[in-house]
Amino acid sequence: MNDPTSFRPYAPGTQPPYDAPAYLGTVKRHPKQKLHPMPQTITETTGPSFSPSHFPPLVDLTMTTGKPAIGERIIVAGTITDEDGRPVPNTMVEIWQANGSGRYDHPADQHDAPLDPNFHGAGRVFTDEHGGYRFLTIRPGAYPWPNHRNAWRPNHIHFSYFGPAFATRLVTQMYFPGDPLLAFDPIFHAVPDEHARNRLIAAFDLDLTEPDYALGYRFDVVLRGRGATPMEH
């Protein structure tokens, strides 16, 4: 039997460590032992596939009740590729975020900012055959959190990606260009490599922007690539 082709290890410094003490939540939750190395098997090199028929897309977060949500309407779009530049087609992307006031429609969020009855803040999109995706939402507000005195999360949107395998699973956050809170955010700064960190910041894109309608932001994402082996054809 042919062994499955493994996914490449992550480039050093481009992923955050588990032990990131400036983010207090990591202190009691990061493993003290080193991760145990193992060769990937078909358990790691295969993964779930989601079809839009079982998992219906929700691409417009601004009009889920039929009435418009409050806040600045934005378009977020981009492509998902692998580390060899190949598009990742037909993959599911999950999205969740705070509303325009910086409040999640979630019982654990007790921040004293108004909920918006017309904004829930969850979406689901699938990439097309070129790895492209696009959705409409409200620009999320900043909100305070109890990590340190006067701690505020920068504006951000949460994203969850699957890609082709269990080994390509990725959960991340998209930030906005020019946000002054990024300089103080320990979650953003947990990524050691500056270039890798800054790639979490979406780019304002006039071509994605629609006249008289909404600003456009581009957020391109790269999932792990398969290691090239000479045995492969």
Add this chain to the structure above:
Amino acid sequence: MPIATASQTVGPYWHLMEDPSWADLTRFGAQGEKITLTGVVLDGDGKPCADACVEIWQSDPPASDSFPGFGRSNTDSAGNYRFVTVKPGPVAGRGNAQQAPHIALCILSRGLMRGLVTRAYFQGEKLNETDPLLMSIEELARRGTLIARPAGAATWRMDVRLQGEGETVFLDI
């Protein structure tokens, strides 16, 4: 050459994307031996993690229209996750090796900048004694952190300790 995008924590509000039915992998009518896989997720103080997202993936039985192979469960106020799934059989390993039946887990939560990957094997399986991953964990007590134990009818329990005494073996995949 582009490099993979950095991970960020799933945070405490990931439930906005949760569909609780995903914790039942038999909901599309899967055939096979139905089991419950459950356990508690504990932090370094032994306190339950009540806001975690536990995901599972199994390559056996193969995913199909009636069996997604993938599941997601929250942890409840006592830190418990709970899946209903089909018990996997042996899985091909690298070379000519065979892997013992197992389910892969990924723990995502506030306080975890990246998912933590581990596996649940099943106590009493003959193949556990030759499974390449289990055999590669020299310390028996640590190896045991990957073994789910019977806990009632068709129910298997594997607790996950993120840190400290009895810390679960997490895998670098």
